[in-house]
Amino acid sequence: MKVSLFITCLCDAFYPRVGEAMVRLLARHGIRTDFPSAQTCCGQSAFNSGYWEEARAAARTLLDAFADSDFVVSPSGSCVHMLHRYRELFRGDPSAQAKAEELCGKTYEFSQFFVDVLGIDDLGAKFPHKVTYHPSCHGSRLLGVRDEPERLLRNVAGLELVPLPYAEDCCGFGGTFSVKMSDISGAMVAEKAEHVLETEAEVLTGSDMGCLMNIGGHLRHRGRPLRVLHLAELLYEGVSGA
């Protein structure tokens, strides 16, 4: 049984601790993860900006890296959703399309893998803090990860989950959108941050580091830094402290 980690380029470069938390949580349940080092990036930033040829260069590394994995697990619903766009991306290339289809069928976002595949929604974690959860658009709306993260959070001992107002509104990240349309994106993240602060939560968590980097970065920019943790990090902290 080969379970592979699809780290995503963002977590690889900036948030390796998220990948580490995932691997350690899986190991606690007897699951040995492997890391095919040929992987680079899903290609989404190029794809969404219209540079499909450039996106294909990145996407091919994933098709090769995970060719003989049985399961692929990733800390980003957005990057997992990108795999579902490979059918269009590789239009006219049936062999790449077939590989992509196979990859989609075995790839899961972190909370999806635990709750839906492994059937585990209680990791035995303890985290006595007030927490709010931001459901990222691509993971929840496009990939369809809806209740899984909340189920994991609800089973954490001592954790008080505060609902985030306007939770389903985009945080304004949008990849290159945040740089290209920086003022619109800035207004969006400012509103999102307002809602996060309204909850008076001590910790903001989510399932996509792109969005969390955006919201957390804005809060720090405003001088209101909040602890921002990926769901996997929060859970791992909860099981190692408990």
Added chain:
Amino acid sequence: MSGSETAAKTVKERAKEALRNDFLRQAVRFTTDRLRNARLQAAGEQGNWEAWRERGRQIRSHTIAHLDYYLNRFAENARANGAHVHFAESAEEAVRIVLAIAERKGARMVAKSKSMVTEELHLNRALENIGVKPVETDLGEYIVQLAGETPSHLIIPSIHKNRRQTADLLSKEAGEELPTDTPALAAFVRRRMREVFLAADIGMTGCNFAIAETGSIVVFENEGNARMVSTLPKTQITLMGMERIIPTWADLEVMATLLPRSATGQRLTVYMSGISGPRRPGDGDGPEELHIVIVDNGRSLQLGDPEFQELLNCIRCGACLNVCPVYRHIGGHAYGGTYTGPIGAVLKPAFRKNVAEWDDVADASSLCGACAEACPVKIPLHDMLVALRRRKVEAGRAKRPEALAMRAYAAVMGSAGRLKGALRLGRLAVKPIARDGFIRARIGPLAGWTRHRVFPAPAAEPFRERWTGLRLELEREPAAMDPAVRRRLEEALRRRQAEKREGGDERHGG
């Protein structure tokens, strides 16, 4: 802020202006919040909403796939009812047709009910140029007309104005200070409009749906003014986009369920008028002459285009605007066209065959997908925005620095070895500008980001370099796998393999 349609400035610049306008942002936020909650409630109350959406999509897709047939059928039946049917390929042609009718009738005043197509054609300006006075009789449109602007929302044209601004505009028109309460303002407009309905030579309407089987036009509205302009004046002109057709009255049931609930959260529109031809002998009222102008103006360019044909499914409910987090902050005028919000960002470039001057409209989206989720006929607007961006790149109209950056991206991400090297270089490069793990400097391409947020410095050790140590550590004390978990994993694998086999059999069978 002026609402006149202009491509002189970029979306970015117009958005910047809008973001500084607190009145606008508050007004838009207030109304879109109300509308989106009302939509969710109305959809829930109706029940089986996904099934209704799917039925709506099917009706629209079927009609558009056979648009030539249904258009002919509609035109034949409308003519049999005594209506004059005109086809206009371009905006200019549509305007010429309308002006010719107005001139022939010696018209001095046109009473209009809400019609986005007439906005698209800039028909008011054209009428004024030949000395005909167009009067918008829908309250929101009237406010926008008095302000010399264009609508900033499909359904609520004056969404960007608050009560105070509205009262000021109407007071100026009344020549006296009107109170700011809604009943007083509405009473003034009602008195004014009654004079207009009686004095107008021509009544002009848009069309929500055109029923092919009987050649009828159907208009949805809440104020009753569309019924007045299609009843009192001697001549009626209805303008419709060529895609407004649905096959039968039975299909209207689905549309009448989807449209008001999606637009305003109403269970039913207040007035729904079905008009089949001009006044007949024995009718108590109605126009003596009915003209229907069917406008193409870029719509037929979408036919047969696999990425954009579904755009013609749109029923103009505005639900995508109300849920759009970008629209929420910049309002409609920043989009720079007649149609605003996510649907406008796609319609504008698509109708203009993606001409370069409208390229940047498609960039004004974070691709969050809220628009597609809210759409009552399931148009994948976020995918269309990506397709527009791709076409721009393919046409060689991308900005050079961006194209170079993407080329570098492909070079780095095309191989794990190069990525490893780039990660090392990146760490060194940001070292001088990072402090406590964050970059705050507004330099180069990062400036857009750091104006609103800090940027993280890359980790000292990327995951790929940390991996070997981590693996060795974990292998030292492996935990046992719960048999139940193992069973589930094996089960998932078996299921997948079985699906694959079935898929394979099908392929062999096919």
